[in-house]
Amino acid sequence: MSNTPLIQIRNLSKSYGSKLVLKNLSLDIYPGQVIGYIGPNGAGKSTTVKILTGLIPEFEGEVLVNGISMQSNPQEIKKLIGYVPENAELYEVLTPMEYLDFIGKLYNMEDEQLHSRASRLLTAFGLGNNKDDRMDTFSKGMRQKVLLISGIIHNPQIIILDEPLSGLDANAVIMIKELIMRLSQEGKTIFYCSHVMDVVEKVSDRILLINKGEIIADGTFESLKQNHADTLERVFAKLTGRDESDNETDAIINAFN
Ligand SMILES: Nc1ncnc2c1ncn2[C@@H]1O[C@H](COP(=O)(O)OP(=O)(O)OP(=O)(O)O)[C@@H](O)[C@H]1O
Numbered sequence: 001m002s003n004t005p006l007i008q009i010r011n012l013s014k015s016y017g018s019k020l021v022l023k024n025l026s027l028d029i030y031p032g033q034v035i036g037y038i039g040p041n042g043a044g045k046s047t048t049v050k051i052l053t054g055l056i057p058e059f060e061g062e063v064l065v066n067g068i069s070m071q072s073n074p075q076e077i078k079k080l081i082g083y084v085p086e087n088a089e090l091y092e093v094l095t096p097m098e099y100l101d102f103i104g105k106l107y108n109m110e111d112e113q114l115h116s117r118a119s120r121l122l123t124a125f126g127l128g129n130n131k132d133d134r135m136d137t138f139s140k141g142m143r144q145k146v147l148l149i150s151g152i153i154h155n156p157q158i159i160i161l162d163e164p165l166s167g168l169d170a171n172a173v174i175m176i177k178e179l180i181m182r183l184s185q186e187g188k189t190i191f192y193c194s195h196v197m198d199v200v201e202k203v204s205d206r207i208l209l210i211n212k213g214e215i216i217a218d219g220t221f222e223s224l225k226q227n228h229a230d231t232l233e234r235v236f237a238k239l240t241g242r243d244e245s246d247n248e249t250d251a252i253i254n255a256f257n
Pocket residue numbers: 016021039040041042043044045046047048
């Protein structure tokens with residue numbers, strides 16, 4: 001692993017109106033790392049990701065990707081990144097081939113390479129027989145697979161996945177886990193946001209836990225286990241303040257009485 005960080009985040013803060021949602025974050029991410037980015041609802045994960053992908057241009061602090069400043073040259077950075085958002089709109093009247101053609105052209109891919117790669121990826125994801133069907137007939141998981149393909153089609157150096165397993169069946173989840181590990185072996189840097197703790201535990205070589213806009217844990221799963229609790233779920237609960245004695249479910253059931 002190289003000693004030069006691929007992504008450098010320095011004193012990053014972000015507010016929406018008067019609400020401060022990222023508080024002075026500083027992070028170095030190295031080439032080939034698989035980062036599992038976890039945290040409670042509303043902690044600031046998607047906001048971080050949207051800043052890293054150039055979707056939120058206004059923030060305080062500095063973000064450098066491959067030495068390029070996000071403030072001054074977001075277009076150059078976007079070429080290096082593949083992003084699979086949490087809630088993306090697919091153009092459902094299109095077929096997967098048409099959609100991937102559209103996405104690949106945004107990345108200036110050449111026709112021949114684009115078509116052959118789109119076709120091979122669709123087949124690898126089990127959608128070979130559906131590649132010319134309109135996506136409005138697709139199940140949630142099939143759409144999610146097309147989205148995943150659209151995030152890697154240009155062979156980016158950095159892959160950012162925001163809850164990529166949503167809607168996928170158990171076989172597809174295994175496939176994505178393996179894919180993340182293979183992509184990392186190929187030298188890709190992966191930034192993976194998820195609430196699915198057992199998957200994060202398995203695929204990440206570094207876990208970042210964000211709570212209320214601050215990174216409160218940063219390390220391998222082994223080191224988090226040693227310092228806090230035996231499963232990532234328990235580490236999460238312990239560090240984000242959910243007490244085992246919390247009785248939310250009682251309160252929910254009592255609300256009916
Ligand atoms: N466009 C916006 N305008 C105002 N507030 C926002 C906006 N987007 C996010 N927020 C607020 O910023 C905070 C962080 O949101 P963010 O979406 O980054 O959280 P998250 O960690 O991704 O949560 P989840 O796990 O629920 O997806 C939340 O309090 C949210 O209400």
